[in-house]
Amino acid sequence: MAPDEASIAPTLVITGVASGAALHQIVKRIELDRHPLSFLGAFIGSILGLALILQNFSAQYENYGSAFKAAWFTILRTVVSLWVNILVHRAFFHPLNNFPGPFGAKLSKFWALGEVVKSKVKWYQVTGRLQEQYGDYVRTGPRELMIYNAEAIKPLLGPSSKARKGPFYNGLQQSIHTTRDHDFHKKRRKIWDMAFKQSLSDYGSIIEEFTDTLLAGFEASKGNPIAINDLCIYYSWDVMSSVGFNSSTEFLTGKSVEFATKILNGVQDGFSAIEALLHVPWMLTVIESISFAGPMLEFNTWAADQVEARRNMKTPRPDIMGHLLAETEDTAAGNKLLNADSRVIIGAGRQALLIINLLAVTDQSVHDSYQKKLREEIDISFQEKTYNCAKPEPLLDGIISEALRLFPPVTFGSQRVIPEPGMTIGDVDIPPDTVVSLAMYQIQRDLRNYVQPEAFIPERWTTQPSLILDKDAFMPFSIGPYNCAGRSLAMMELRSVVARTVYRYDISLVEGDKFDENVFFAGVKDHFTLGIPKIDLVFIERGS
Known part of the structure; x- marks a missing residue:
């Protein structure tokens, strides 16, 4: 040297x-x-x-x-x-050292990533075990807490909350869903709300058209088992592409173009990756930034093509993108925003809810009585010609709400950042700059919030309201300014499919299949939106 x-x-x-x-x-x-x-x-x-x-x-x-x-x-x-x-x-x-949790979670979010992998993409099951071991406030990351107390819902998500969205939302391009800018969101949300408010009646007729096609598929099966998962996915995509862009993907009819099918398969496969990467959002940022090839680029390109095709349509019927186009500047920034919002539209389908609701009224299951009870209610609506998928029905909506309670479509707990000078929830002080998430799955199954919380009892939403101890603990579409803009549309889809299917068909499990509800639902995956295990159902026309 x-x-x-x-x-x-x-x-x-x-x-x-x-x-x-x-x-x-x-x-x-x-x-x-x-x-x-x-x-x-x-x-x-x-x-x-x-x-x-x-x-x-x-x-x-x-x-x-x-x-x-x-x-x-x-x-x-x-x-x-x-x-x-x-x-x-x-x-x-660290200021969070007073909160209990796994030691590995203190050091790195890679601990949570590892748990997602070990649980086979069932983070909601991991959070359940954490609550049992540590209580209502669990440190799940270096500056993160998972909260299981319903008292936190309004302070974090309510209309007067000053908590901003968490770092996960930075991982993707700015859209109505991912933006962390409160003022931008407020302005953009008004446009989205108007898109639904002004055209909701038009969306109803579109939904019913696709339900016709879905029922035609049931009819064509002639009583043979049907892979219901695929049909529900196809239904959701066809509906959202039509109400979103005036152009159906035509998965239900089997006429979808090869590239659209490739995109659908890529999105479905990518959900598991999103669930893992939401714990390490910087990876999402990197992937989004360098997506010059592969499924993500193909999806982004396809979504942008839908926007451009809608822009060039002559005399289209009202749809979501039409409202967004009319209220968005035709600039590079405006087009980038439209492309990002188009991906929100495409990914907004609730196929998991359709599957769970159909299972809830399936004969031979533990809920077999509800097929008969629901039919008594909806028969009257159809006979008196008062049925409308935009119109609530007591038991029908109760079944849907109970399915939403037990299996919220998105279990990711609306990540928020505690503002200065901190926040007190009950008697717990949370330091500023803490990233918090609500354990939605556990909150909606908590004894403090519901009587017999693990049981499927639709009557708690109709004739037995005493079974609900805390109404604020129901938030499948979130609450406050960031709640789901498409809630009404989702409810219309669910009412249409469930009501019309039960009215026309006897729904049953495949004869000879041993259906264990506990085993089946334990296989539900948590890849941002719920992933339901594959199941076949049989549809036989009533009276045949």
């Missing part, structure tokens, strides 16, 4: 270690999830810049290669020092 090198090497070591400690004081105040590529760029730029400085100002580095090597090890020491400081702070000095 040359004399000059011997003198400068300790300085570089000390500089690297000290820089890491100093840098920690900065980065712990920044949401790094928002800037992963910037962080990588700073790392690379620091190495290259330091190498130039060493080469130009230190005689011991005769060429750029040797200077680069010294710079590399210096910046690497900085990064190692930074992470050591981060981990020590998270483990022993």
Whole structure:
């Protein structure tokens, strides 16, 4: 080692270690999830810049290669020092250290990612075990809490809440769903609400057309088992593409183009990845930023094509995108927003709800009595010609609500960030800048909120309201300013399919199949929207 090198090497070591400690004081105040590529760029730029400085100002580095090597090890020491400081702070000095939880969750969100993988994409089951072990407030990440107490719903999600959306929403392009800008969302939401309000009656007739096609598929089966999962997915996509863009994907009719089928399969396969990556949102940001090939690019391209095709339509009937086009500037930024919103429309189908509701009224299941009870109610509506999928029916809506309670379509708990100066929920003080999520699945099955919470009792929404102990604990479409804009449309789909199917068909399980409800529903996956295990049902026309 040359004399000059011997003198400068300790300085570089000390500089690297000290820089890491100093840098920690900065980065712990920044949401790094928002800037992963910037962080990588700073790392690379620091190495290259330091190498130039060493080469130009230190005689011991005769060429750029040797200077680069010294710079590399210096910046690497900085990064190692930074992470050591981060981990020590998270483990022993973080404001959330008073909250219980797995030790691994204190250190990194990779703990949660690992649990998602181990549970085979059933995070809601992981959160159930965490509640049993740790209680109502569980630390599930370095600065994250999972909350199981219904008292937190209004403070976090209600109309007067000052909590902003969490870092997960940064992982995707800005849309009505993903934006964290409250003022932008408020302005954009008015447009979406108008799109539903002005055209909801038109959407009803469209929904009924697709229900006709779905029932025709049941009829064509001639009493043979039908793979109901695929049909429900096709129904949801056809409805949303039609009310969204005036152009059906035609999955139910079997006339869908090959590329649309490829997109559908890619989206379905990608749901599991989204469930995993929502725990490490910086990965979503990276994937979104570098999507120059593969399924994500194909989906984005296809969604953009739907917007452009809708823009060029002559005299279209009212639809969601028509309202959005009319209220969005025809600029690069406006088109980018429309493309992102189009993906929200396409992904908004509730196929899981259709499956669960059909199962709830299936003969031979533990709920077999509800097929008969529901039929008594809807027979009157059809006979008196008062049926309308936009019109509530007591038992029908009770069945739907009970299915929504037990299996909310999205179990991801509406991630929020606690504002300054912190928030008190009950007698629990939560520090500012804490990322919190509500354990929706557990809250809607909590003894404190419902009598016999694990039982399917639609009457709790009709004739037995005493079985509901806390009405605020029901939030399948969320609440407050960020609630689901398409709730009314989803309810119309559910009423149409369930009511008309039960009115026309006897629904049963495949003869000889041993259906264990507990085993079946334990197989439900939590990939952002629920993934229901494959099941076949039999539809036989009444009276035949």
